Amino acid sequence: QVQLVQSGAEVKKPGASVKVSCKASGYSFTDYNIHWVRQAPGQRLEWMGWINPGNGYTKYSQKFQGGLTITRDTSATTAYMELSSLKSEDTAVFFCARLAHSWNAFDYWGQGTLVTDSS
Amino acid sequence: SYDLTQPPSVSVSPGQTASITCSGDNLGDNFVSWYQQKPGQSPVLVIYQDDQRPSGIPERFSGSISGNTATLTISGTQAMDEADYYCQAWDSGTYVFGIGTKVTVL
Numbered sequence: 001q002v003q004l005v006q007s008g009a010e011v012k013k014p015g016a017s018v019k020v021s022c023k024a025s026g027y028s029f030t031d032y033n034i035h036w037v038r039q040a041p042g043q044r045l046e047w048m049g050w051i052n053p054g055n056g057y058t059k060y061s062q063k064f065q066g067g068l069t070i071t072r073d074t075s076a077t078t079a080y081m082e083l084s085s086l087k088s089e090d091t092a093v094f095f096c097a098r099l100a101h102s103w104n105a106f107d108y109w110g111q112g113t114l115v116t117d118s119s
Numbered sequence: 120s121y122d123l124t125q126p127p128s129v130s131v132s133p134g135q136t137a138s139i140t141c142s143g144d145n146l147g148d149n150f151v152s153w154y155q156q157k158p159g160q161s162p163v164l165v166i167y168q169d170d171q172r173p174s175g176i177p178e179r180f181s182g183s184i185s186g187n188t189a190t191l192t193i194s195g196t197q198a199m200d201e202a203d204y205y206c207q208a209w210d211s212g213t214y215v216f217g218i219g220t221k222v223t224v225l
Contacts, residue, residue: 045156045216047213047215103167105152105167105207106154109163110161
């Protein structure tokens with residue numbers, strides 16, 4: 001069965017970086033784009049960007065351009081989301097999600113990773 | 120930037136029908152998806168391509184679109200349907216979510 005398993009919760013100081021992983025299993029990793037979505041406490045889902053695991057192509061939301069880097073390791077069937085220069089308002093749950101391209105919808109989601117501000 | 124408008128909350132009695140709207144400019148030109156999110160959980164896709172239901176999603180969930188307004192309908196609402204519901208569309212290379220609608224089953 002398709003699974004996306006994310007790394008555990010992180011506590012970070014403002015100005016630091018955080019890197020969250022998303023391990024995929026149960027399907028061909030390179031056949032589906034992986035997207036990242038942020039959800040601040042009590043707020044809406046917010047799309048951040050995506051990666052094509054097959055060729056490494058990435059596209060980022062303008063809001064996160066410059067501070068966001070999405071990468072992948074095909075041998076480990078894992079995608080990564082790194083956010084730099086964290087601010088206190090970056091406290092949020094980050095989700096990875098698989099895009100079913102024929103539907104243009106997110107059909108499987110990771111369990112979410114909470115990143116909190118230590119200040 | 121593109122925005123999708125949803126009512127913040129909808130209340131419904133058990134067994135009745137809940138309707139959640141989502142409106143946006145030229146929404147009819149793009150497919151709309153709907154997600155259910157319960158507290159502390161990941162979103163679950165309940166409708167894609169405006170009105171298609173993934174396998175495993177109960178038939179009481181249906182979607183429709185008219186002009187620039189999409190609607191998610193829950194027929195015969197059950198207590199387990201109490202959750203936040205988000206619409207989502209694609210516009211100019213970006214993916215946009217609505218603000219979410221909290222469905223309360225009274």
